[in-house]
Amino acid sequence: MNDVVNAGPGAGPDVTVVVVTHAGRHLVQPCLDSLAAQSAPHRLLVVDNHSTDGTAELLAARLQADEILRTPANLGFAGAVAAALQVVGTRFVALLNDDAVADPDWLAQLLAVARDDPDAAAWTSLMLQFDHPELVNNAGAGLTPFGYGVDLAPDTPADAVPVGPVEVFGFCGGAALLRTDAVRAVGGFPAEYFLYYEDLDTGWRLRLAGWTIRRVPGSRVLHHHAATTDRRSELFHRHNERNRLWTLLRCAPLTFALTGLVRFVLTTASLALRQRLRADARQAAADHPNFRVGLRVGVLLETLRALPRLLRGRGRISAIAVRGRGAVLGEGIRGTLREQGHHPGR
Incomplete structure (x- = not known):
């Protein structure tokens, strides 16, 4: 993405969508199809986390070379996003899981709020269950009295989630929009985490730095929950x-x-x-x-x-x-x- 690093205002879209994939050949195509159908112009960067299942060949056949960042080893989700942040040069960076399919206006909904929201540095989407799209998978990240991070509103009917942007403690890295400079200023994503809690940690640091985080329920994706990791492992x-x-x-x-x-x-x-x-x-x-x-x-x-x-x-x-x-x-x-x-x- 060398063409993005020095891009200034007016040099094209002000948002880069980052998709992290590892051995995701069976998942990533519907995700990319949904991004191709987005109503909002954007740049794209797919981080191939050292896949060996044919994902690299699939991406090479489908995308431009500057839309692919291939890592020399599997860095986990946290490390892959950290690597992407080193080369993204747009005002905003959006994250989308490779096992998610975004509504056509997913990104436009996020940007419509973010561009008129100077107090926030992250906007999290409403993630719906792929097989039961009437139910919520994730509506942002919360914090329990014992310090555990939790998904907000899991299994809640989607129509029960309040309409309009609302403040939440943290964003979900599976579908969110971030203010690039703000995330960098607080230290970026913690690559050493590999996976899990990296989004909660990043959101927590943004809050300590004075930023807020909001949920944008009009921005929706369908998510194959735990399709890329075994939560029993x-x-x-x-x-x-x-x-x-x-x-x-x-x-x-x-x-x-x-x-x-x-x-x-x-x-x-x-x-x-x-x-x-x-x-x-x-x-x-x-x-x-x-x-x-x-x-x-x-x-x-x-x-x-x-x-x-x-x-x-x-x-x-x-x-x-x-x-x-x-x-x-x-x-x-x-x-x-x-x-x-x-x-x-x-």
Whole structure:
């Protein structure tokens, strides 16, 4: 995308859509078809995360060379977006999962809000379930009182989501629009996360820097949920648990972050004791990887090894923060609780 790097105002579309794919030959074509049908002009950059299933050949046959960024290794979603941000030169960057199909006005809806919204740096779409498009998959990211990131409004009827842009704690990296310079100013995407929590961490840093984040429910995509990862796998649970702790240590008030870390240690010790004494606890660990003591000990060891780097990152975040960590945390939790209370059945 060398032609994009130095593009100035008026030099073409002011948004680049970034699609990350890894071994996504069976998924990416409908995604690209939906982007070709967008009503809003845009640039395109597909990050091929070292695919070996024929994805590279498919992309080469379909796209221009400057629309493809091929990585030398699988960098995960976080690393791939971080790599894309190094070469994108447009005012906005939009993210779309390779297992998503966007409505024709998906991008136009986001841009219509963003171009008249100077206080926000991220706008998240309404993601609907591919097989049940009347139901929500994701309506933004929230934060629980224990510091877990959550999808907002899962399985809620789409017509129950309030009409019009509304503030949410975080965006979903599966379908969102970002203000490029603002994301870079807060450190970009955390490539070391590989996958999971990278969008929550980035949104949290944007909030600390004084930006807001909104949901744009008129911007819609259909999403094959978990089509690219197995949420029952150790890969998922390892990164999910680890990156949650890393995000707390980087972004949350220190007491809150340390409390979360201690709770994780105590829960791990309790699981170890229960699994030693009870067959049903051992079976639960076999069925649910996040209950496996070995996985959790591995997460703790990775976190301890990463602690100096995480604390340096925390210092850099403090340097760009204009809002208190406690205030941002409280707003995130209260806003999520209000959002969950609004939707039926939650």
